[in-house]
Amino acid sequence: GAVVSQHPSWVICKSGTSVKIECRSLDFQATTMFWYRQFPKQSLMLMATSNEGSKATYEQGVEKDKFLINHASLTLSTLTVTSAHPEDSSFYICSARTGVRAKNIQYFGAGTRLSVL
Amino acid sequence: QQQVKQSPQSLIVQKGGISIINCAYENTAFDYFPWYQQFPGKGPALLIAIRPDVSEKKEGRFTISFNKSAKQFSLHIMDSQPGDSATYFCAARPTLDSWGKLQFGAGTQVVVTP
Numbered sequence: 001g002a003v004v005s006q007h008p009s010w011v012i013c014k015s016g017t018s019v020k021i022e023c024r025s026l027d028f029q030a031t032t033m034f035w036y037r038q039f040p041k042q043s044l045m046l047m048a049t050s051n052e053g054s055k056a057t058y059e060q061g062v063e064k065d066k067f068l069i070n071h072a073s074l075t076l077s078t079l080t081v082t083s084a085h086p087e088d089s090s091f092y093i094c095s096a097r098t099g100v101r102a103k104n105i106q107y108f109g110a111g112t113r114l115s116v117l
Numbered sequence: 118q119q120q121v122k123q124s125p126q127s128l129i130v131q132k133g134g135i136s137i138i139n140c141a142y143e144n145t146a147f148d149y150f151p152w153y154q155q156f157p158g159k160g161p162a163l164l165i166a167i168r169p170d171v172s173e174k175k176e177g178r179f180t181i182s183f184n185k186s187a188k189q190f191s192l193h194i195m196d197s198q199p200g201d202s203a204t205y206f207c208a209a210r211p212t213l214d215s216w217g218k219l220q221f222g223a224g225t226q227v228v229v230t231p
Contacts, residue, residue, distance in 0.1 A: 004160075006160070041224075041226075042223075043221045043222065043223050046218060049216050049218065051216075057216070091158075093160045093161070095160075105151070106219060107163065108153070108160035108161045108162065108163075109160050110160045
């Protein structure tokens with residue numbers, strides 16, 4: 001299957017600082033990537049849809065100014081958690097979509113555990 | 118509201134047994150139904166997927182059964198192994214969603230005992 005690389009895998013930061021998470025599709029081009037948040041023992045919650053060359057589309061209730069998404073190329077999307085606070089601590093996962101709609105598949109990165117002190 | 122309902126929440130099965138996880142959807146047309154396996158601290162990995170024009174798909178020990186009229190689909194893990202212990206998520210992709218977003222079930226934690 002296709003490979004999606006997510007970096008870093010774990011980050012600890014102080015309250016008030018910003019953290020950037022990278023998501024790369026290593027062996028395919030992804031015009032669309034997705035960012036999820038997952039709390040312990042819960043399902044994946046879609047935060048936003050990231051499209052190359054255009055503004056991200058955020059799900060209802062997700063703060064655009066808190067979670068900045070940039071999809072600068074067909075293989076890279078970044079999520080920046082700005083002015084992070086302890087309540088932002090969570091597991092963040094990206095996915096990249098391959099192929100045309102009829103055959104597209106979402107492949108996930110390994111996730112980033114964010115701990116805000 | 119959750120459009121894909123998954124059960125059970127957790128499951129314990131003995132090694133060699135069959136694990137069965139069920140999912141049901143309501144009202145919305147979906148055209149693609151993947152199952153993902155997630156180990157603790159890792160991202161979900163695509164396990165197997167099915168489209169609505171097929172009633173069953175098998176890949177190794179994993180089988181999806183799909184009942185279009187009942188709007189239900191299930192994952193069967195045959196000859197379950199301790200290495201299968203993980204959380205499994207069913208998902209469905211709405212036909213009308215241009216981005217290919219997935220609606221996920223709540224997840225089932227499977228524990229396979231030796």
